[in-house]
Structures are given as structure tokens and as C-alpha cells.
Amino acid sequence: MTARTETLLWLAQRASAAVLAFAVVVHLATIVYAVRAGLNAAEIIARLQGHAGWLVFYGVFVAAAAVHAPLGLRTVLAETTPLRGALLDILVVAFGLMLAILGWRAAFGLFAFGSD
Amino acid sequence: MNTALDVAVWRGAEQGRFVSYVVPLRENQTVLDIVTYIQRHLDSTLSYRFSCRVGMCGSCAMTVNGVPRWTCRTHVRRVATNSRLEIAPLRNMKVVKDLSVDMTGFFDKWARAGGAFAPQKTHSKDFAVVQPDSRARRQADAGIECIGCGVCYAACDLVSWNADYLGPAALNRAWTLVNDVRDGARAQRLAAVAGDAGCHACHSHQSCVQWCPMELNPTSAIAGLKRATVGAALKGAL
Ligand code: SF4
Ligand code: SF4
Numbered sequence: 001m002t003a004r005t006e007t008l009l010w011l012a013q014r015a016s017a018a019v020l021a022f023a024v025v026v027h028l029a030t031i032v033y034a035v036r037a038g039l040n041a042a043e044i045i046a047r048l049q050g051h052a053g054w055l056v057f058y059g060v061f062v063a064a065a066a067v068h069a070p071l072g073l074r075t076v077l078a079e080t081t082p083l084r085g086a087l088l089d090i091l092v093v094a095f096g097l098m099l100a101i102l103g104w105r106a107a108f109g110l111f112a113f114g115s116d
Numbered sequence: 117m118n119t120a121l122d123v124a125v126w127r128g129a130e131q132g133r134f135v136s137y138v139v140p141l142r143e144n145q146t147v148l149d150i151v152t153y154i155q156r157h158l159d160s161t162l163s164y165r166f167s168c169r170v171g172m173c174g175s176c177a178m179t180v181n182g183v184p185r186w187t188c189r190t191h192v193r194r195v196a197t198n199s200r201l202e203i204a205p206l207r208n209m210k211v212v213k214d215l216s217v218d219m220t221g222f223f224d225k226w227a228r229a230g231g232a233f234a235p236q237k238t239h240s241k242d243f244a245v246v247q248p249d250s251r252a253r254r255q256a257d258a259g260i261e262c263i264g265c266g267v268c269y270a271a272c273d274l275v276s277w278n279a280d281y282l283g284p285a286a287l288n289r290a291w292t293l294v295n296d297v298r299d300g301a302r303a304q305r306l307a308a309v310a311g312d313a314g315c316h317a318c319h320s321h322q323s324c325v326q327w328c329p330m331e332l333n334p335t336s337a338i339a340g341l342k343r344a345t346v347g348a349a350l351k352g353a354l
């Protein structure tokens with residue numbers, strides 16, 4: 001991988017970390033709020049479905065996680081296992097795609113809940 | 117007060133064992149003095165490396181009670197625990213014999229990180245004027261006192277996890293040159309230090325800073341390289 005690609009990947013990891021720092025705080029705050037307010041699943045779904053703002057928020061959150069986690073995993077695996085090179089890259093890209101698909105599916109599922 | 121020191125010294129190469137020696141304790145004594153005493157009086161086959169004895173050449177580093185140190189400037193009183201000392205070769209380098217390690221890989225990485233100054237064609241130009249208080253000069257200043265002892269390299273866990281990692285000293289050197297306005301190889305050097313064998317791999321956990329005997333800060337130099345490489349990559353100059 002070229003120096004430029006590696007550098008941009010590093011930047012992507014830092015940038016996604018910044019997004020995650022914000023998104024995780026919002027996410028945790030809403031969890032605390034939901035618990036304190038005693039919201040049940042139906043009430044939570046009622047607030048999220050059809051709400052484009054939350055869809056965008058969780059869409060971005062998932063994207064940041066799907067960028068950040070595989071890059072971190074790539075480093076951890078390279079430093080602790082003999083995995084290197086193309087095989088490692090394919091593995092972590094697959095992992096990132098999985099995170100993105102599962103996450104977006106969940107976010108979109110809440111948004112569109114009950115509409116079909 | 118104890119009058120003798122119980123010293124365990126690594127003997128052998130990669131495979132070897134600690135051998136115990138009893139060395140008289142003096143009022144003022146460095147770890148290098150201890151090793152020299154053993155070699156002169158107890159076992160002349162002991163191999164180790166030193167030169168200047170005053171903290172300039174960087175050749176005497178060893179692992180003392182688990183910590184990488186320059187032995188010629190490390191006082192026994194400060195590091196011996198219960199009159200005991202364990203002296204081993206530096207980590208992350210192949211042991212040649214006893215306390216001498218092969219530093220080839222360490223210095224090869226300086227070259228790979230673009231550690232050689234690349235003069236611009238200035239014979240027709242006037243002397244470069246470098247303002248002492250300019251930002252670049254001050255950043256270069258912060259790193260130029262490196263004596264190449266390898267202490268930081270031995271302290272860095274990342275070197276032991278990733279054998280290709282250029283390491284704190286080579287990257288620190290590269291950063292001093294990136295800040296040298298007379299240098300003509302900025303782009304090549306930034307390309308050489310980028311990536312997961314270079315500055316972007318550094319975990320910033322600062323073991324290098326903790327033990328560098330010259331009190332340099334390679335972690336901060338590496339952070340500078342991260343910024344400079346990102347800037348170059350975004351401008352398409354990497
Ligand atoms: S800060 Fe970087 S160079 Fe220094 S010890 Fe840690 S990983 Fe190694
Ligand atoms: S940076 Fe410090 S510890 Fe590392 S080689 Fe230079 S003087 Fe030694």
C-alpha cells in the first residue's frame with residue numbers, strides 16, 4: 001500500500017474517531033434518557049420511526065464505526081498475529097462492510113418500522 | 117551499609133543465562149564501572165560496548181533491572197534494589213554476545229527513514245539564513261541532541277510487535293530534517309516515514325520519552341510527522 005493511501009487511512013481513522021466521540025455521547029445520553037423516562041420499546045420505536053433526523057444520525061454513526069473499527073482491527077491483527085498484506089486487508093474490509101450493512105439495516109428498520 | 121553488590125549479568129547470545137558476580141560497592145559508581153570491574157577482575161571473556169564514558173557516544177546502553185539505560189551515566193546507587201543489579205543486553209536487537217547487541221537494523225532504519233541530510237544545489241546561492249527563533253528551527257532543535265544510543269528503540273513495544281517499524285530514534289531524526297530549511301528531500305522523506313511501518317503506527321505511549329537519556333521527545337516528533345504527512349497527502353504531494 002502506498003504511503004499516500006496509508007496516510008489517508010490514518011486520517012480516516014482519526015476523523016471517524018472524532019465523529020464517534022460525538023455520536024457515542026449522544027447515543028449514551030439518549031439511552032440514559034430512555035431508561036430514566038421509563039420508555040418501553042414501543043415508545044422508543046414510536047419516536048424513531050419516520051424521523052429523518054435520527055435516521056441521518058444513526059446512519060452517520062454506523063458509517064463512522066464501519067470505518068473506524070476495521071482500521072483499528074487491522075492494526076491490532078498486524079501487531080499481534082502473522083496476518084499481513086492483502087489477506088488482512090480483505091478480512092477487515094469484509095468486517096467493515098458487515099458492520100455497515102448490519103448497522104444501516106437496524107437504523108433503517110427503526111425508521112421504516114411498521115410501514116410495510 | 118552493604119559493601120558488595122550482587123550482580124546478575126546476561127552471558128551468551130540469544131540463548132544464554134544470567135551469571136552472578138559479586139562486585140565491591142563504592143561511594144560513586146556507574147553501572148558501566150560495574151561491568152568494567154567484572155571484565156577486568158572476574159571474567160575477561162565478558163563482552164560489552166562503550167567508548168566515551170561521558171554520555172556522548174551512545175554505545176554503552178544496556179538493560180539495567182529491566183529498564184534500558186545509558187550505563188556510563190547511570191549511578192548504581194540510583195538503580196540498585198537491595199544491593200542487587202541485573203544487567204542484560206538491550207531489547208529489540210539481536211544479541212551478538214553477552215551485553216553487545218547488533219545495532220545494524222536500528223541504524224539501517226535511520227537510512228530508510230531518510231536520515232541523511234540531502235543538500236539542495238546551493239553552491240551558487242548564498243548561505244541559508246536560519247532564524248534561531250523560527251518555528252522550524254526550534255522544532256529541529258528539540259530533537260538534534262540524539263546520541264543514537266538505542267534506548268528508545270529498546271523501550272518501544274511497537275518495535276517488538278512490528279519488526280519493520282522504523283522506531284522512535286529514526287523518526288525523530290527524520291523530523292529534525294523535515295524542519296531543516298536547507299534540506300532538499302522533504303517529499304521523499306515524508307513518503308519514507310508514512311504508513312504502518314512509520315509514523316502512523318506509533319501508539320504514542322511514550323516509553324521512548326520516558327527513558328531517552330537525553331530527555332528528547334520522539335513521540336512529539338512522530339506526531340509532527342503525522343501532521344506533515346497528512347498535509348502532504350491532502351495536497352497530493354506524497
Ligand atoms: S510513543 Fe511511539 S515510538 Fe515511542 S515508544 Fe510508543 S510506539 Fe514507540
Ligand atoms: S532519541 Fe534518545 S533514547 Fe533514542 S537513540 Fe536518541 S538519545 Fe538515545
Ligand code: FES
Binds near residue numbers: 170171172175176189
Ligand atoms: S560510553 Fe559513551 S554514552 Fe556511555
